[in-house]
Amino acid sequence: MRSSLGDYVVVCRAGLLQRLGSEIAGLGTISSAHLLTSPKIWKALGKLALRGFSKESRPQVHLLDDAEPAKTLGTVEKAARALVRAGADRQSLVIALGGGVIGDVAGFVAASYLRGVALVQVPTTLVAQVDSSVGGKTGVNLPEGKNLVGAFYPARLVLVDPEALRTLPEREFRGGLAEVIKYGVIADAKLFTFLEIGMDKLLRRDARTLLQIIRRSIEIKAEVVSKDERESGLREILNFGHTFGHALESVTKYKKYQHGEAIAWGMMCAGLLGHEIAGTPADEVARMVSLIRKIGPLPGWPRIAPELLVEAMRTDKKARGGKLRFVLSPKIATAKSYEEVDERTVLSVLRLMEKFDRGPAAATGKSNE
Numbered sequence: 001m002r003s004s005l006g007d008y009v010v011v012c013r014a015g016l017l018q019r020l021g022s023e024i025a026g027l028g029t030i031s032s033a034h035l036l037t038s039p040k041i042w043k044a045l046g047k048l049a050l051r052g053f054s055k056e057s058r059p060q061v062h063l064l065d066d067a068e069p070a071k072t073l074g075t076v077e078k079a080a081r082a083l084v085r086a087g088a089d090r091q092s093l094v095i096a097l098g099g100g101v102i103g104d105v106a107g108f109v110a111a112s113y114l115r116g117v118a119l120v121q122v123p124t125t126l127v128a129q130v131d132s133s134v135g136g137k138t139g140v141n142l143p144e145g146k147n148l149v150g151a152f153y154p155a156r157l158v159l160v161d162p163e164a165l166r167t168l169p170e171r172e173f174r175g176g177l178a179e180v181i182k183y184g185v186i187a188d189a190k191l192f193t194f195l196e197i198g199m200d201k202l203l204r205r206d207a208r209t210l211l212q213i214i215r216r217s218i219e220i221k222a223e224v225v226s227k228d229e230r231e232s233g234l235r236e237i238l239n240f241g242h243t244f245g246h247a248l249e250s251v252t253k254y255k256k257y258q259h260g261e262a263i264a265w266g267m268m269c270a271g272l273l274g275h276e277i278a279g280t281p282a283d284e285v286a287r288m289v290s291l292i293r294k295i296g297p298l299p300g301w302p303r304i305a306p307e308l309l310v311e312a313m314r315t316d317k318k319a320r321g322g323k324l325r326f327v328l329s330p331k332i333a334t335a336k337s338y339e340e341v342d343e344r345t346v347l348s349v350l351r352l353m354e355k356f357d358r359g360p361a362a363a364t365g366k367s368n369e
Contacts (some may be wrong), residue, residue, distance in 0.1 A: 008154050010222065011276055012136055012215050014207070016161035017045065017122065019217055021052030024093070024120060027156055031091035033059035034083055036106040038066035039123055041098045044167040049097060049122070060086050066101045068254035071140050072288055073149060079109045093118045096155075097313060099125035099172075100132040100259060104150070107138030111153035123154040124164040126176025127260050130183070130217035131238075133158050135225040141254075145315035146246045160218065162211050174296040175260025178241075180213050181291055182218045182267060186237045186327075186335035191216055192291070199294045229282050237335040240327045241267030247312035261298050265353070272349045274328035284332050306350035310343060 009221060016023065024033070037046070050058060062082045064075055083092070094117055096106030103116035103121055121135035139150020165173065177199075184192030191213070195202070201209040221238065228235040244267030249257055257265070271288040274280035314322050324346060329335045 010158040012160040014163050016159045018048050019052045020049050030093045033093045035059040035061045035095040037097040039063050071101045080113050090114050095120045097122045103128050103133050104138050119155040121158045127179050129160045131179045134221050175258045176258040177295045178264040182219045186240050187220045189333035229260040235335050241270045243316050243326050244269040247309045250312045256299050264292050276345050278328040278330040300369050306347045314326045
């Protein structure tokens, strides 16, 4: 994959996790390796991840909180100070083993520690494998909004092992499918149709089907990011549903929704807004909503005034001068940004979503992200 800081490799193959040491050895000489992960992920996958390292090359392990509320500058400082105490220098390597929170925090640490050390991303959740680990965006949240502080800092290597998803709780796996649906909506009609037909196989975690959709999602993201690394134009289409989704996460203080669940709601909002603003045909909006609903029950729509959600959207990184901007899909497999969207129309969509059947809240459970 191409980057202004140099090309890097994304490898997607079953069994990569247990060969982590040999894959990293191909990067050349490093002074020390430091693996950033969470206690839950380390318990589930740590022994497997260390299997490919020799005793001499084994990384030092640093455990961090990987809950979304912990995705803060305070956690970045904690990780950076741990690296200092461990003697990390400019020839050291940071390995991010985990989901989106670990990947974002570890990536920002690598970008800023000693003004930049080498980074390897090893995503262990579906959201991270198809989206956040690829493309070089790192960052943390502020009380005012999501991902407002960060850096563009691509990894030297991204290792995607679908077998790592075996330990992923059902709720997180289903939420991750929302990001896969996004790629079909914005860029690939065949992928969208494949998901409509094959969702049952995916929900059973059929290995062959899962590998196929992960690889295709990575291909789409790589193509977009290679053309617009710094999100100055085309890359914005990857944020379909995210303006709504990030606002939902923010106003509920990152406690009600997992990221993929918020994006699922956000994409349904974006589909309805697209019908009003971009002329998205009603039957295509219906297909989007139907496919999203197939991933399973979502936590209900929050009992929050629509005006508060709109206010949260003003802090979205795509907003300009406080004016709302949205990525919409005029038809399946296309997407573009729309500026100065009428706030009244947005409020109408939000009020309509309040009337949606909330359904049973998704079951909570132990998480490896």
